[in-house]
Amino acid sequence: MVATIVSPRIMRIGGGAVAQVAEVLGTLGLKHPLVVTDPFMVSSGLARRVLDALAAAGIAAPVFSDTVSDPTDTVVEAGVAALAQAGAVDCLIGFGGGSPIDTAKAIAILAAGGGRMRDWKVPRTADLAALPVVAIPTTAGTGSEATRFTVITDTERDEKMLIAGLAALPLAAIVDYELTYSVPPRTTADTGIDSLTHALEAYVSKRANPYSDTLARRAMALIARNLRTAYAEPHNATAREAMMLGATLAGLAFSNSSVALVHGMSRPIGAHFHVAHGLSNAMLLPAVTAFSLPAALPRYAEAARAMGIAHEDEGDQAAAARLVEELRALNRDLAVPTPRSYGLDADRWRALMPTMAEQALASGSPANNPRVPTKEEIMALYEQVWAG
Template identity: 45%
Template sequence: MIQTKTIFAVNSPGTIIYGRNSFEEVGEYAKKLGTKALIISDPIMEKLGFVNQCSTFLKGQGLGAASYLGIKSEPVDTYVMEGLEILQDEECDVIISVGGGSCIDVAKAIAVVATNGGYIGDYMKMQKIAEITPIPHIAIPTTAGTGSEATDATVITNTTNDVKMMIKQPAFLPNIAIVDPVLTLTSPPSITAATGIDALSHAIESYLSRLAHTYSNMLALSAIDLIVNNILKVYEDGSDLDAREAMSIGSLQAGQSFSNASVALVHGMSRPIGALFHVPHGISNAMLLPAVLEYSKDACIERLADLGKFFNKKDKNLSQEELADLVIDSIREMCKKMKIGNLQEWGIEKDAFYTAIPKMAVDAIASGSPANNPKVPTQEELIELYKIAYEYEF
């Protein structure tokens, strides 16, 4: 299952700043990169005061600031074009994203297109290489989940054909990531659950990936440990700052891990669901994760059993198969406790979903992620997995 190559390259943001109230350092770091910042965020972050705080921190260091707050959904190509226009009109020379994965992914795309030109979709599957240094980008996540602040990938939906474009090149890595758990205190339980399961999916898939290696495994296992032991704590008590901090670090590590080992079948299947039915990315991952692990189990039972230690605190005599089953059952129970239902319960009409399955299967395979799965599905198997996921019982 694991690749046989012995030499690996590890990509990571140039600088990672983390810890409580580290957000306050944004001006100090931004002034090393430029003189006027474009803050990319959304209306919720503006309402919470984070955009104004960012502007204040920047102005305290003598930097000007403009903002693009048009992100109202998962990232689409029109957001990239709108933000790019403001960047150019305002003559900004540094980008700061404040928000969840949507804000960070849009910022990544703008940073690259601003200097390399073209349409963001041109960069998919390395068709266009970003050869010119992007606009400097500081990524500041306000959720503990996507890990986008630490990855060299962006996922942008093409609004013409409803395809989520998975675009991965080193140029998309933020220059600086600032991970402040205090900013996640405002996340409501539903967002906490969705982003937390997203981070867990990143860590598990990167550990099971055919492209996994020693360094990515280290990050993945640490992330799984932190997330499994804290996700229900922050879901039940959002004010638990210790647990929030653990989740933020776990999400960061999971992002670093999958950026270097890739995600797999869950993400390949998840993106078309998001593009066509507008299910938030973390939720669709959660809806798929147990079913995909069941499908994959026979091809990765040893690796899956390795993860059993994070869920099994008592019985030390379980077999590998029992440990693997424990992981799947525990994740299913975790999702149930956080009120994550299946696709049918989400409200997607069955006929519409089944009609879309052939396109989703094709789009999933085209993304490349399913090829990294321990068990690589055929198109027919993908079609059946989508049907299983639709009514999957948590």
């Protein structure tokens, strides 16, 4: 097979790397950024880490800080308007979790192509951006700093839209694990399982290739060995660094392979019930993995070995069984709730299952799964996940 590989042109990775943001911009010939972030990054003072580094280089950057968790088309439209008002801007800096980075990507796409955000969802390819994006993540989870994807909610249709193309690929990424020290345990857990899901789905995807396999295996090893420590010891530098690198490698892996059924089923949960993306992935991961095992047993077994939960000489059936049990144990150890214990409405959940199943299939992600489900099988999985 011939694989097409894409990645940011520059990646600065390591503790304190955010201080080099002006140097990265200068290397790329950029001088006038608009910083896209969220209200917490501003109120907590964390945004000063990038703004002060820019100011030290004589760059006064305007800020758009109206992004929201699970970014919406209306926020993207507001960002395009802010971009127009900012004057001479030659790049966007997405600073924060996946939501500000995804918003910055979507602003660049909508500003270039016009129309409405829904006009750019898959299967259409978004390859033209108005401006390049420099991504600086503050969580170890989404991998958005390294991917050619962004996910935006259509507020009129309650639909999370997958938007894909070179326009969504950051020109540069600055990956500084020290920015994650203040991330609370719940977010550490959810974004950590999100990144593990990225790596595992990239590895078992029908679109996997030798390049993505290498990244996915290393990402799974880093995340599986360090997530519990990062959750329990927020200032453990070794664990935080490993999680940040694992999340970025997982992002590169699925950007050059794909995600699959977990993500396809997760997006509708976020759209209809406003559950954080990483958390909805965590709710789904054990059940969807158990459903998918028979179609790719050797792959799942190898994932278990990469994660260090199965011996190299252990048979595929036993190793894959260990993987499912480990995913269940991880959810228990990280206090991942079921949809029911999270407080979602049972009647609404069941009433929306047909719609969520249809939206999952329409996203295209389930088609990459080793075992491609029917609508009825997805509904059955939603019912299984509800009960826990």
